[in-house]
Amino acid sequence: MRTQVGIVGAGPAGLLLAHLLHLAGIESVVLETRSRAYVEERIRAGLLEQGSVDVLTESGLGARLQREGLAHDGLELRFGGAGHRIDLKGLTGKQVTIYGQQEVVKDLIAARLAYGGPLRFEVADVAVHDLETDAPRITYTEGGEARVLECDLIAGCDGFHGICRPAIPPGVLTAYDRVYPFAWLGILAAAPPASHELIYARHERGFALATMRSPTLSRLYLQCAPEEDIAAWSDDRIWAELHARLARRDGADQVTEGPILQKGITAMRSYVVEPMRHGRLFLAGDAAHIVPPTGAKGMNLAIADIRVLARAIEGFCQGHGSDLLDGYSAKALARIWKAQRFSWWMTSMLHRFDGGDPFEHKVQVAELDYICASRAGAMTLAENYVGLPLD
Structure with missing residues (x-):
């Protein structure tokens, strides 16, 4: 041929x-x-x-x-138990x-x-x-x-x-x-999404992400060790960790549980x-x-x-x-x-690195505070997230 x-x-x-x-x-x-x-x-x-x-x-x-x-x-950055919305369309028009x-x-x-x-x-x-x-x-x-x-x-x-x-x-x-010292444990669940927009959460126990595939299918991720054994993560353990890392200071719980259809670990x-x-x-x-x-x-x-x-x-x-x-x-x-x-x-801003260095933790929180409080900081995130110009 x-x-x-x-x-x-x-x-x-x-x-x-x-x-x-x-x-x-x-x-x-x-x-x-x-x-x-x-x-x-x-x-x-x-x-x-x-x-x-x-x-x-x-x-x-x-x-x-x-x-x-x-x-x-838009999307939400969640840290310290509070959510901060980044208005992607308001900042970029996209x-x-x-x-x-x-x-x-x-x-x-x-x-x-x-x-x-x-x-x-x-x-x-x-x-x-x-x-x-x-x-x-x-x-x-x-x-x-x-x-x-x-x-x-x-x-x-x-x-x-x-x-x-x-x-x-x-x-x-x-x-x-560059190989990162952590991985993501991801699940696909038959459950309504935690929010109508993505939630990126930084927590002292590690990163979590709440996203979706449809109004009835949730895609959720937890930071874990690269060598983690998926068999050690029961459904109950996964849901408990998601509730903990996505917790809000006001006590409201957005995580909706449902049957886990798929689970796996992704290297970073x-x-x-x-x-x-x-x-x-x-x-x-x-x-x-x-x-x-x-x-x-x-x-x-x-x-x-x-x-x-x-x-x-x-x-x-x-x-x-x-x-x-x-x-x-x-x-x-x-x-x-x-x-x-x-x-x-x-990745560097939202994940917990080995050792839990207190200085690094403070710098990460300061970075997140700056992005959420500064239009210039939010714009930097937004214009990259929606995609830089193709040409």
Whole structure:
């Protein structure tokens, strides 16, 4: 088989790239090792910046998003038992929207299949070759048969554990990595959300986050140790800890309990590789960078990468030269590092670090006090949270 762009990975990055290229009249083939059911059902990030909503809507993917997404005008910072609302829309004129990553993936897959774009699930033995030539290849196995996909360009959208980044020769990439000394224990519960907006809570026992997936599904998180055994966390223990960390000084309890449908532990790290290109291979999304989830930037960064990469590929395939492709990595990284800074800042401000250093605790509280009392401080948080400009 031959195509203009071979795309490895059917997550939000790979599928959105294929969709944007289709709109520009550019052929692509998407390869995914997992099943369609797996990629449509795995629970991941659920908050879209205003710019991400705009990209999806402008590309014809906004119907269900506009109908089912939960638009939020603000968020709450809770510390010392009191809540402080940050008016995102009042400060920036923008909103954020709760709409699960799996829902974005479902919309993208439905669109891809509707126009007949090649989308291969459950392929195996995927490998990329001849990256430094004008004719890169992807080899893979489908239904027990070895296949070759000849391309003009390859997009590595296969996530942090994918095959594309490791295929780049040693010494080409520089990796920047930070692993945090804590993790998140997350649950999905059949219970009404604690609030109609997100609550970010700093507590002496550790961080907690109350968010949602729908008016009847709550998504809640607790800071825990990275080596924590999920089996040691009974439902009763989880609810007791959520009640404690999200407690209000006035005694009001917003946490509504319900059956826990899913639970798991998520490691926390910051990771970036530079450059995001080697020859005719271009990395995007989690294949190139990871952010701690505190700033809600993971899926949004992938969408921002793809917006830049799709325009660069369009220019190249339409005969306008390689200048945009050559500038892809630097342009994407400029925004990625700003999002990394914001995610690191939010994480450092809200989590309890090992040892419970009293000085660090006082500094964190002072930082939160400043943000909530200063319009300039609140603006800094708000304009980063709703998303910096895409251009």
